[in-house]
Amino acid sequence: MAQKKVEHKAKKIEERQELPEFHPGDTIKVFAKFREGDKERVQPFQGTVIQLKGAGESKTFTVRKVTRGIGVERIFPIASPNIIKVEVKKHGSVRRAKLYYLRGRIGKESRIKQEAVETDARPEAVEAK
Numbered sequence: 549m550a551q552k553k554v555e556h557k558a559k560k561i562e563e564r565q566e567l568p569e570f571h572p573g574d575t576i577k578v579f580a581k582f583r584e585g586d587k588e589r590v591q592p593f594q595g596t597v598i599q600l601k602g603a604g605e606s607k608t609f610t611v612r613k614v615t616r617g618i619g620v621e622r623i624f625p626i627a628s629p630n631i632i633k634v635e636v637k638k639h640g641s642v643r644r645a646k647l648y649y650l651r652g653r654i655g656k657e658s659r660i661k662q663e664a665v666e667t668d669a670r671p672e673a674v675e676a677k
Contacts, residue, residue, distance in 0.1 A: 567626065567633075570609075572597050572647050573640025573660050578611060578624055579632040590632055593622055596640065596660065598647040612650060614658070619651060638662040 570576050577594040595613030598621070602608055607626040612619060624631060640660040650658050 567631070568636050570597055570634070570636050571640075572599055572645055573642035573662075574636055575638040575640065575662065576611065577635040577637055578622075579634070580624065580628075581630045581632060594637065595620075595622075596647070596650065598650060599645070614654075617654075636665050638664055 574597050575594065576597055577592050579590050579592050582589055582591050593611060593613070595611040597609055598612045599610045600607070601610070605627045608623050609626065610621055610623050612621045614620070640662045642660060647660075
């Protein structure tokens, strides 16, 4: 019986749409579903990935952004059905897996060397290169 339960969970993870590959230091935009009373809406959350944690179904990632001088961190489970999609905006160049040191930095100190990600939003621009 336990074997069936494990297989069922693995199948459930496979059915989940694939998220793009991202790493700590990358700037991403996560579109998550929220329920407010009886209404459900999608809210984007854009920030820097400061950690990836766990493995398999319990894997999570933490995204940090600073809004009006206040740091906000959200932890998202990879296998959550509430995550609609994830867009990678920029790839960051960092040498650590956990970027907890960003919590103590403010303003320009907290910048990470980044490079923009080419998107397929304008296919004619990509073909012109």
